[in-house]
């Protein structure tokens with residue numbers, strides 16, 4: 452387990468552009484409160500830094516502001532913790548202004564309690580002279596500037612979220628599906644293949660996707676789903692990031708169905724499922740209907756696939772086994788989606804008086820009208836609609852069969 456965690460940290464470091472030259476691990480019941488590592492380990496690390504000519508030390512945990520400062524002072528080498536590393540990757544990968552604001556907000560909130568440590572760095576370059584207000588130390592000035600910026604970013608993000616809610620509202624009647632899962636599980640690959648859109652960005656690096664992206668997926672005659680790709684999750688995702696990406700993940704909140712994409716070729720997939728469930732819980736969406744989509748089965752041999760299927764049959768009776776990169780590899784998922792649309796958005800025949808413009812408008816706004824004809828003084832429509840909408844139509848005077 453320790454090895455896999457370090458492997459993942461190395462992947463993160465690689466994604467951030469660092470080259471790993473050495474690893475040091477320590478078995479401790481509890482991290483040292485002052486320096487995280489014990490005294491002996493600090494010495495070992497000092498030697499390793501010298502031998503390997505390392506320029507940065509990356510910790511797999513989030514260090515307290517004091518721990519980071521102390522280790523940095525003891526080793527005279529830059530220290531980055533897991534949270535900072537992930538924030539850094541997000542910062543370089545953010546493309547849209549919304550993602551950039553979200554990442555900046557998370558970074559500032561991470562930085563705020565660590566300002567004193569940053570100062571010891573900056574002082575070397577700036578000599579401690581800045582744009583001080585009257586009676587303020589530089590540290591206080593920086594705190595004030597950062598707090599102002601945090602406030603501004605939060606306000607701007609609220610505006611962006613509001614705009615998105617309006618946008619979402621206009622597709623209220625659609626069958627909506629969100630792809631969620633551990634980073635690199637293949638969420639974007641699934642969307643790319645389902646929607647037949649080669650523009651969907653896929654990469655064998657962590658956090659390729661930050662912004663939600665929605666595409667229409669056709670599921671046979673008169674049936675479709677709007678499928679949204681989302682940012683991937685990871686073990687120990689910095690909580691500032693989860694908080695600032697909450698707005699982006701609202702899409703997940705409003706979905707009819709979640710597709711939890713799992714990389715079946717990783718021996719650690721169960722841990723990953725656990726991590727994803729944890730974040731979904733934090734987002735308050737654990738109650739949504741979920742299909743577990745085991746992806747990358749092209750990497751498993753027949754026996755491995757059979758034993759995986761055996762293993763998950765009881766726990767996730769709704770699981771699906773797919774490959775986003777093989778021909779027809781997503782057919783089981785397409786079939787499952789088609790079945791779900793049929794049960795969650797059944798087709799009904801609705802009759803309403805020709806004169807009832809209000810009911811007709813509601814139908815068109817919130818349901819999916821397949822066809823429509825008039826018969827005497829009635830309109831007869833075939834509609835794909837939720838139970839809730841059908842209930843409202845009936846109460847409004849429509850005949851539904």
Ligand SMILES: Nc1nc2c(ncn2[C@@H]2O[C@H](COP(=O)(O)OP(=O)(O)OP(=O)(O)O)[C@@H](O)[C@H]2O)c(=O)[nH]1
Nearest residue numbers: 634635636637638639640654655658659660683775
């Ligand atoms: N062999 C194989 N590789 C796959 C499959 N699906 C995705 N991949 C590869 O896995 C890597 C990650 O795929 P993405 O679709 O970018 O994964 P993601 O879940 O969107 O990742 P993030 O956006 O970073 O969270 C890419 O190199 C894909 O080509 C699959 O079914 N089989």
Ligand SMILES: [Mg+2]
Nearest residue numbers: 638639659660
């Ligand atoms: Mg992606």
